Amino acid sequence: MNISVLATCFNRREITLNGLAALRRAAAGIDYHVYLVDDGSTDGTGDAVRRDFPEATVIQGDGSLYWNGGMLKAWRTAVQTGARYYMLFNDDLELEPESITRLFSFQKSMEAAHGPKVISIGKVLDAETDTITYGGYRVAPGLSRLRFLRAPDDGAPCDTMNGNCVLVPAIAVDDVGLLSDRYRHHTGDIDYGLRARDAGYKLFQSREPVGRTPYNHAAHAKLARLTWQNRKFMLRDPKGLPVGEWLHFCRRHGGPLWPLNFASRYLKIALPAR
Structure with a gap:
């Protein structure tokens, strides 16, 4: 084969x-x-x-x-x-x-x-x-x-x-x-x-x-929409940005600045919802 x-x-x-x-x-x-x-x-x-x-x-x-x-x-x-x-x-x-x-x-x-x-x-x-x-x-x-x-x-x-x-x-x-x-x-x-x-x-x-294949704009928009209702999805859902997965990725590939890469994503989530 x-x-x-x-x-x-x-x-x-x-x-x-x-x-x-x-x-x-x-x-x-x-x-x-x-x-x-x-x-x-x-x-x-x-x-x-x-x-x-x-x-x-x-x-x-x-x-x-x-x-x-x-x-x-x-x-x-x-x-x-x-x-x-x-x-x-x-x-x-x-x-x-x-x-x-x-x-x-x-x-x-x-x-x-x-x-x-x-x-x-x-x-x-x-x-x-x-x-x-x-x-x-x-x-x-x-x-x-x-x-x-x-x-x-x-x-x-x-x-x-x-x-x-x-x-x-x-x-x-x-x-x-x-x-x-x-x-x-x-x-x-x-x-x-x-x-x-x-x-x-x-x-x-x-x-x-x-x-x-068209770009998946719907998924991108959902990840970018930082409302209070969306935060749980972002942090826990497999289609969001689960903390453990992003931590592993940053540590594996981010080099010396990986903590900044990791924190910057979640800083946006922590900001007050608009």
């Missing part, structure tokens, strides 16, 4: 089915298998995938995994069967035909130029504006190690990535490991990219887009 595709889903049956159908077209000619965690869906997603996609193994979750936990569970299952590559994949990504075939070719060309320690990040665009919504990041200029900017299309390595569509060679499991179990929803993909970079991997964003 060339590629084990890792994905997770929850109660968006049609989106998941459409995403897997697009994946089938995007990976034309590639030997791949999907490991999909159905994290407690009640809309029949798992059964529909089992019926329509024989190339997929559905793994049952209990609704407590969220994105990072579901992706980690999929990866732990896939690693037992062996593959040359693993691909992180979001089921809401509208993949272009043969885009994964092109991404795989891009990976091989980067390996030929830079050696086997290469991770390829699929560039994702907004359907209306053609601007990059998800892909690679560079550390922003300045003292902080935890400020990131979207990577430009200049061909230079990235520092980290979004996990919407990422091709990871199997050797990285030994060098970097899997997604961290310290995160439930956010941050696991950013953490993995930074760990891979620190382990000597070069992360490259694909020259061509793999597909289209």
